[in-house]
Amino acid sequence: MIEITLPDGSVKEFPVGTTAYDIAMSISEGLARNSVGAVVNGEYYEINKPIINSSEVKIATFNDDDGKQMFWHSSAHLMAEALQVLYPGTKFGIGPAIENGFYYDVDLPDGTKITTEDLPLIENKMKELAKNNSTYNMSESSWEEAMEYYQQAGNEYKVELIEGLKGQKITFCKHGGFTDLCRGGHIPNTGIIKAVKLLSVAGAYWRGNSDNKMMTRIYGITFPKQKMLDEFIQLREEAEKRDHRKLGKELELYMITQNIGGGLPVWLPKGTTIRRILEDFLKKELLKRGYQEVITPHIGNLNLYKTSGHYPYYSESQFSPIKVEEEEYMLKPMNCPHHHQIYASKPRSYRDLPLRLAEFGTVYRYEQSGELSGLSRVRGFTQDDAHIYCTHEQLKEELINAVDLTQLVFKTFGMQVTTRLSFRDDNSDKYAGDPEVWEIAQKEIKEVADMMQLDYFVGLGEASFYGPKIDFIVRDAIGRKWQLGTVQVDYVMPERFELEFMGSDNQKHRPVIIHRAPFGSMERFISILIEHYAGNFPFWIAPVQVSVLPIGQNQNEYCEGIYTKLKDLGFRVEIDTRSEKVNRKIAESEQMKIPFAIIAGQKELENGTVSLRQHGKGDLGTKTLEEIVEMFNSLNVPGSSQH
């Protein structure tokens, strides 16, 4: 007998060679019916794979992440089988489960191309094959046998994968007429895949390396029930409505025109208002926290960037230098070197530190054309940048302050973030500076993260070339991840720019630099903000807070008075005196997602009152202007989530 420990901690005895299915049955028939596989000591097991030793066992169903992974991994096999039938000679690369579904990278036979139009065909073949209820059968062979198999099959991709598994037993998975190199962890049979949707087809470099051949990647998702697929599709459609590129146009926040240039967003009046509100909010915080604001030019001498090392390190992603009177200038790709010049402009004493220089600095980077996307990825953007020059002793406290400010920003806007400690990859030579100093910097960052009880993960190889970072990452409406805020430790630039301060010991010392930007880029932050609120900005951010709508032209004058009063009080207000019906005016006010509409007809004019309507909620009834102003004042504070 062996002992099986279940997730709730209970331990049961089973005979040697029992299966997850037997264990599930012993709990309930329903669980057994819904189980798609099992996690045995952290490894994925098929439901019928014998368990030999005492183990921790978790039964996986489609309702948990492990179950989904097995389901989608198995679905990738099914898609591969369909592709093999439809496009004989296809070579298969890798086909993993991902967060929402799966993909398979394939190398199609010469002359074959798969486009979006072909996807339904493949879908149908998958559904057809699924109905065969084929089981996923695992088998094992020696490394040499496996190698020979794929060498004969002429599949250089699998050969490469097997090379990486030298000396190990190789496992295969076979279902229907398809055999694949596979570690294991499958659903009981193809028949439980009831709903199939192939989502997109795109190119993907083999092994993620742009020097390698580009394969065809097909993304798909499957479900055990059609209803689940319907819900998934509906959710996706809802998400697309939040897309900032769509809302940005509809709400007249920004535009991008080729006449100015791709990736160079133009802020329209309403978008500019939002941006100014965010800047005002942050500037106030910065002053409280001892920052000093500076302004530096948009271009700088190329020598600066040679000193910093950004040029030529990033020369591929910078605009070409501009030659003027025998000197070369760069559109600044970052603000740091300019701030370092301010630091270096006079002798500094330890008494001056920490010196915190802040700038909403606009930088220009040559991003590859295929990368540009709305406000998220652009060629010109403004960082809410600052550089903190401090002593080593002050570093931790300053890091804590910087992280705290970043957290305040996300809290103020109610945004969910994940935190990444971005560390160096020891196997890479892209980093500047002494590895030992890196170790220290990373240790300091980790200590701060622990001290502040950040819920973080470590990203190796995610550091910048001059130092480790704490990055704050959010998702956009369609699930893509973007880095927003960042706090970085830098021992390299003080060396390169020979920054110094006079210590209390009358000796010269190097300061440490913290680079930090809570919003990150104003453009990207606002793109996320638009999607976060689905364009329904809270009152304090809304570019137009209230629209005044006279019912008939007889009330235009009365409404002008209200409009002027609100405007004088500092509210962002619009008035619509057109000879349109009030329904039309309301519709347009709602469509522009303006938080409130003040409506006045003959009745209100005679009583000296107004009627108030809230966006998305409807008529709030008759009020006096005083009541409304009081309410608006209470809503008009940073961090207020009310609309």
Add this chain to the structure above:
RNA sequence: GCUGAUGUAGCUCAGCUGGUAGAGCACGUCCUUGGUAAGGACGAGGUCACGGGUUCAAGUCCCGUCAUCAGCUCCA
């Protein structure tokens, strides 16, 4: 930059297998002065992304370029 898809009026989109461009909204003028999500009439508006080619004839077919979208690579 790479792979694939797409590009028609300010916006959203129609335009079947080639036969000389349409709708709704927006815009302008006029009528209408209305009670909580779109009142009516008329009008103006397009080198069908751009450049070549095939054809008697190209928005439609072919090639190239540019841009947008999805993904890959990259991201100080």
